[in-house]
Amino acid sequence: MRGLTPALVVMLASLTVAASPFHAKRFRKKHLEDQSYWNQLAQRELARAMNLKNNYNVARNVILFLGDGMSIPTLTASRIYKGQLQGQGGEEGALSFETFPHVGLSKTYNVDKQVSDSASTATAYLTGVKTKYKTIGVDGSVVYKDCASVNDENKIYSIVKWAQEAGKRTGVVTSTRVTHATPAATYAHVADRDWECDGAISPEDKERCPHVLDIARQLVEEEPGMSINVVMGGGYQNFDAGADGTPTDPLDTQWGSCQRNDSRDLVRLWKEKKTDANVNWEFVRSRTALRNVDTKDTEFLLGLFANGHMPYEYEKRDNNLDVPTLAEMTETAIKLLSQEPKGFFMLVEGGRIDHAHHDTVAHRALDEAVAMDRAVEKAVQMTNQEDTLIVVTADHAHTMSISGYPSRGQEIIGLAAIGDDGLPYTTLMYANGPGYNYSVMPGTHQVMRPNITEDEVISWDYTQLAAVPKDSETHGGDDVAIYALGPMAHLFHSLHEQNYIAHAMAYASCIGTNLDHCSGSSTQAASISGIILSLLAALCWRY
Structure with missing residues (x-):
């Protein structure tokens, strides 16, 4: 575009946009959306609201779905994206959990930051206590990176431990490393979220704080992990010092900076501990192996499907990888956990929504959100809302926005319109990140954006434009949504502090504190109904 006059730039940009196959796509409404249509739609929604009744049952099971970085704009864009994958306009549809009857908001700040990270937020919604930036499973008295500040008094325990103390089974499913911030908050206590293996802890800190184990060791060697x-x-590399970084498949490149150097093989130790405890266990590393797990005869299951983070869902599909989807992992986990009549607690994280946002690759972020939506659908199908509380929320927001007055049904990952500079821009953009890409016209002080085409913007690798240069896009400080279905779902009803989520889930399932409302008859009835539902579920899965 350099050396071209502004008028010629406008003309060329207009021709590019007009010729784009995206702009040839228009949403075709199947019916006339006149006043009668909208009035009838509103009346149906009003009737559903008037007929809504609160469910005061005890939640035998609780499933928390956490979309990492799943901001409200991400939800809106993903809803449209999901509909457009199905050949619809998209705006009129919904993600499965957006039809849940109860909705609230969560404030995501932490003890020392307006905009938080995934470690401090995970600590809040899993332990019920807010804490400092980048710390896990400890309260706000701990100093970030100071291992000596961690002690038994300031460690805090998650709802996973509360559920275990009540005799329930527990599970953690994620598309990230199992030692990453979100899953680690279910079992670990560290002053630095990056201490995923011993290789990330300095020799000085190891000598100073021998009582503080790395996150992987806490999962295998300490309770409740x-x-x-x-x-x-x-995250296989965090467990095996013998792992040499060789990918198990061409796309298994997400190794990260932490590798064991203490000669430990924690996977072998996990197997030995389970064998010594005389429990049935399975360790799997592929989708094929996962499908062969006998969930009725397995009490413990460890699946590490990648050396680092798991591949994106589109990579699994496009490359036919032997790696399970988030929905498939969720399905297997529910089958195994449901064998316990007292019920279970499970965390399921769609963790790579966040990673795609940090790279300002919106297409991947939306696809990961839809993948988590499929996992939620699977969980709803496999459970009964009379005894299972399902909560869907996010830990924090991102800086992606939806803008530009695009037409109804316009492709959400495509172009929005023409700017005043005569150049097209995308509907989805970021406030900061690696997508910053501007130049100055020769001989002037006029800033020029790159001329983008539709073929670029709809690819899996396209980096959205950003206003401020950053190697990695930052989180956003927005409130995030909470959706709930099942017993006590109405407890999520307004604007909440994020740490409230753990307390509400525990109250619903009669674990942890606040047990005054839990009569013996109600919990016994929940246990009996759980046995019946488990038997029925086993018959359904078998036949």
Whole structure:
């Protein structure tokens, strides 16, 4: 575009946009959306609201779905994206959990930051206590990176431990490393979220704080980690000092900076501990192996499907990888955990929504959100809302926005319109990140944006434009949504502090504190109904 006059730039940009196959796509409405249509639609919605009744049952099971970085704009864009994958306009549809009857908002700030990270937020919604930036499983008295500040008094325990103490099974499923911030908050206590393996802890800190184990060791060697029944995700290199970084498949390149150097093989130790405890266990590293797990005869399952983070869902599809989807991991976990009549607690994280946003690759972020939506659908199908509370939320927001007055049904990952500079821009953009890409016209002080085409913007690798240069896009400080279905779902009803989520889930399932409302008859009835539902579920899965 350099050396071209502004008028010629406008003309060329207009021709590019007009010729784009995206702009030839228009949403075709199947019916006339006149006043009668909208009035009838509103009346149906009003009737559903008037007929809504609160469910005061005890939640035998609780499933928390966490979309990492799943901001409200991400939800809106993903809803449209999902509809457009199905050949619809998209705006009129919904993600499965957006039809849940109860909705609230969560404030995501932490003890020392307006805009938080995934470690501090995970600590809040899993332990019920807000804490400092980048710390896990400890309260706000701990100093970031100071291992000596961690002690038994300031460690805080998650709802996973509360559920285990009540005799329930527990599970953690993620598309990230199982030692990453979100899953780690179910079992670990560290002053630095990056201490995923011993290689990330300095020699000085190891000598100063021998009582503080790395996150992977805490999962295998300490409670409540060693008693979690199902753990599935990536991060194999954090458990095996013998892992040399060789990918198990061409796309297994997400190794990260942490590798064991203490000669430990924690996977072998996990197997030995389970064998010594005389429990049935399975360790799997592929989708094929996962499908062969006998969930009726397995008490503990460890699945590590990648050396680092698991591949994106589109990579699994496009390359026919032997790696399970988030929905498939969720399905297997529910089957195994449901064998316990007292019920279970499970965390399922769609973790790579966040990673795609940090790279300002919106297409991947939306696809990961839709993948988590499929996992939620699977969980709803496999459980009963009379005894299972399902909560869907996010830990924090991102800086992606939806803008530009695009037409109804316009492709959400495509172009929005023409700017005043005569150049097209995308509907989805970021406030900061690696997508910053501007130049100055020769001989002037006029800033020029690149001329983008539709073929570029709809690819899996396209980096959205950003206003401020950053190697990695930052989180956003927005409130995030909470959706709930099942017993006590109405407890999520307004604007909440993020740490409230753990307390509400525990109250609903009669674990942890606040047990005054839990009569013996109600919990016994929940246990009996759980046995019946488990038997019925087993018959359904078998036949």
